[in-house]
Amino acid sequence: MFKRFTKEEIHSRSNIKSSAQRGLKSRFIDQFPDVEEVVELIIPKKSQIILIKCEEKIQLYSMNEEVVFFQSFDDLIPHLKVVHKFPQSFPRVQVDRGAIKFVLSGANIMCPGLTSAGAKLPEENIPVDSIVTIYAEGKEHALAIGKLTMSTDDIKSINKGIGIELLHYLGDGLWNLTE
Amino acid sequence: MAEVVAKEVLYCKVCSFPPEYCEFGVSLKKCQEWLEDANKELYDQLYSEEALSHKFSNTLSLEKQEKIHAELAKKQLKEEAKQERELQRKLQSKITIKRIERNRRKHVITITGLELLDVDLKKLAKQFASKFATGATVSKNAEKKEEILIQGDVSDEAKKEIEKILTDKGLEGIEIEQIDDKKNKKTPAPTTPGAPATKD
Numbered sequence: 344m345f346k347r348f349t350k351e352e353i354h355s356r357s358n359i360k361s362s363a364q365r366g367l368k369s370r371f372i373d374q375f376p377d378v379e380e381v382v383e384l385i386i387p388k389k390s391q392i393i394l395i396k397c398e399e400k401i402q403l404y405s406m407n408e409e410v411v412f413f414q415s416f417d418d419l420i421p422h423l424k425v426v427h428k429f430p431q432s433f434p435r436v437q438v439d440r441g442a443i444k445f446v447l448s449g450a451n452i453m454c455p456g457l458t459s460a461g462a463k464l465p466e467e468n469i470p471v472d473s474i475v476t477i478y479a480e481g482k483e484h485a486l487a488i489g490k491l492t493m494s495t496d497d498i499k500s501i502n503k504g505i506g507i508e509l510l511h512y513l514g515d516g517l518w519n520l521t522e
Numbered sequence: 523m524a525e526v527v528a529k530e531v532l533y534c535k536v537c538s539f540p541p542e543y544c545e546f547g548v549s550l551k552k553c554q555e556w557l558e559d560a561n562k563e564l565y566d567q568l569y570s571e572e573a574l575s576h577k578f579s580n581t582l583s584l585e586k587q588e589k590i591h592a593e594l595a596k597k598q599l600k601e602e603a604k605q606e607r608e609l610q611r612k613l614q615s616k617i618t619i620k621r622i623e624r625n626r627r628k629h630v631i632t633i634t635g636l637e638l639l640d641v642d643l644k645k646l647a648k649q650f651a652s653k654f655a656t657g658a659t660v661s662k663n664a665e666k667k668e669e670i671l672i673q674g675d676v677s678d679e680a681k682k683e684i685e686k687i688l689t690d691k692g693l694e695g696i697e698i699e700q701i702d703d704k705k706n707k708k709t710p711a712p713t714t715p716g717a718p719a720t721k722d
Contacts, residue, residue, distance in 0.1 A: 427531040484540040
């Protein structure tokens with residue numbers, strides 16, 4: 344999504360209303376229930392969020408000059424820097440070492456990369472279309488964020504084709520975006 | 523509920539990744555140098571003999587591992603060559619400071635060629651404006667290139683300022699050229715005696 348993304352694609356920036364900010368916060372919690380305890384740290388009460396509208400209906404929400412999360416259609420997706428700060432708040436999957444290189448150049452994640460020996464999927468099922476943070480074998484920090492194109496149970500049983508559609512990864516246009 | 527604190531994450535100054543991902547970036551060597559300087563502890567953890575040998579004992583087969591590394595190394599070499607070329611190109615270009623006379627005593631200066639500094643020109647203009655206490659804007663010149671226009675004769679000061687930025691960026695080699703552009707309206711040019719004659 345952000346493979347090619349530069350400042351030119353930003354159309355407008357505007358401050359959002361505090362009521363909209365509250366709504367945004369609750370939507371964020373709805374999507375990631377575990378975020379609730381840290382949401383005040385991510386978005387303090389008195390902060391001002393700036394909405395940045397971009398090409399292809401992408402909307403970025405930034406606070407203090409840093410993008411906090413972004414939205415494409417209905418999903419709110421945290422920026423990787425936020426994920427790095429609060430790793431425990433988001434559902435996580437892990438890919439094996441061989442996949443890192445491809446993920447970092449923006450490839451979607453194939454099922455075998457999620458089921459092999461070095462990879463980890465959570466025990467419980469994560470439903471299709473959820474946003475997950477992607478970790479790598481032997482690494483501490485997340486390297487990408489994606490959307491499941493099949494539930495994790497399906498990934499385990501089918502084990503073929505695209506399992507996660509990649510949305511945001513280390514080194515993509517959004518990561519390199521500085522204001 | 524336990525208080526949750528934001529986790530501090532160190533990011534590589536060279537490639538902006540968390541250091542553990544530097545090996546997949548395009549500037550591994552520089553990243554290593556930086557990390558050794560900035561955080562010796564983590565450097566040892568990531569790049570020591572022990573850590574390197576540990577890497578090979580994981581799930582991937584040795585062949586695959588080597589293949590990946592070879593490819594990464596190739597990519598990194600390419601990137602290095604590219605950066606080298608870029609630097610050469612940069613060193614050959616120059617920054618021009620032009621002083622233009624508006625009337626007898628007043629001047630404006632334009633600075634062109636600043637795009638190779640990789641900075642936001644608007645911000646730089648603002649910086650100049652507050653530094654010299656004059657107006658400064660970014661405008662496009664005849665060749666459709668961005669230039670900074672500063673009111674007042676501050677070309678020497680501007681030169682010093684730009685030199686400072688260049689040393690900060692490690693680009694001392696770039697030449698700065700100062701040009702005086704006088705308006706020759708009132709003093710008739712010596713080459714024109716023939717021209718008016720043909721007009722009559």
